[in-house]
Amino acid sequence: MKKIIILFAIVLAQFSVAQNDLPKSANDIAPLLIGEKAPNTNLTSIDGKPVSFLDVLNNNKTILVFYRGGWCPYCNKHLSALAEAEPELLKMGYKIVAVSPDSAKSLEETKSKDKVNYTLLSDSENNFSKAFGLAFEAPKNYEKYLMKGSDNVNSSIIPVPSVFILDKDGTILFEYIAPDYKHRLSNELLLSVANSLK
Template sequence: MKKILSFVLLAIGLMVNAQNELPKSATDAAPLLIGEKIPNITLKTIDNSSVSLETLFSKKKTVLVFYRGGWCPYCNLHLAALAEAEKELLDLRYQIIAISPDSPKNLKATEEKDKVNYLLLSDSTGELAKAMGIAFQAPENYKTILAKGSDGLNSTFLPIPSVFIVNLEAEIDFEHITPDYKHRISNDLLVAAAKSLNKE
């Protein structure tokens, strides 16, 4: 009986550790690769309704953006820049979806502040960021900011600012991962990649 109990406790301990084992820094992360499929995860919209990624991806090719939160000035600059490229991307038959750990309420504030028309989604639990290999342990000085931004659902992880181009089958055709959050992909490079994939 003791052996069985020990085994059960060990198994539970391993499961807890596995859930908590995030890369210590952005440079330690191992993102999904080009050609890999993004898991079908359900996220929250600005109005707190649920939407599945599979449903969204099946409608149009997607420029999928991960940002740290509406509290991050570099993210706000990037979101505003994306808004400038939106018409060109729409003309190429893409949709833009931007995802952060922010709660739906805080997504709405970002939408209004950065004047974006594209879709913002909440991944407050980090299920998607972790599944995509772009989540890492938040430094101690970020935990209060993250808890506030996610309405208390997250104080443990940050997503690496990343941009993916995803096809109708939810497969990654292009990715740009930037562990240094101060540097983001330029609109010129993003649009060039989108155009190139349109020719294939």
């Protein structure tokens, strides 16, 4: 019996280590799938207050966006494009929530620069992107951008840019995951899919 308990402890320890291992590249991630539910992880609002994702969802259909940070020109272009699509998405009954490793202070700068009205949330410790299976080890040359954007909380973890459409209870209805950060979901496709799922 003692041997079985020791063996179980070893297996559990190995599983724990494996769970903490991050994918080495954007192509190695294992994201949540359509039909699975978004995790109820704590995030930080733009005013620096902790908030649970289910409270943010607040029983609304949601366009959930993961982006690398306000330092990324491709992300800024995408966030601005989403701002243009927002009125039509609101008419369909959706709200937009965008999450990055940036600190609340950096979110404020991004909100102003990209002229967005929708919700920006901070995931500086990357717990939300890890729970979604989107986090991976950032290339070494990203460290200075991540450190500055996250207010020195994060130096090595980055999410793969992604767009999810969630039902009111957080169930994933659609996902677009872009390991090549230069490719983003177009507004045309997003609006078409959102309309078909409303």
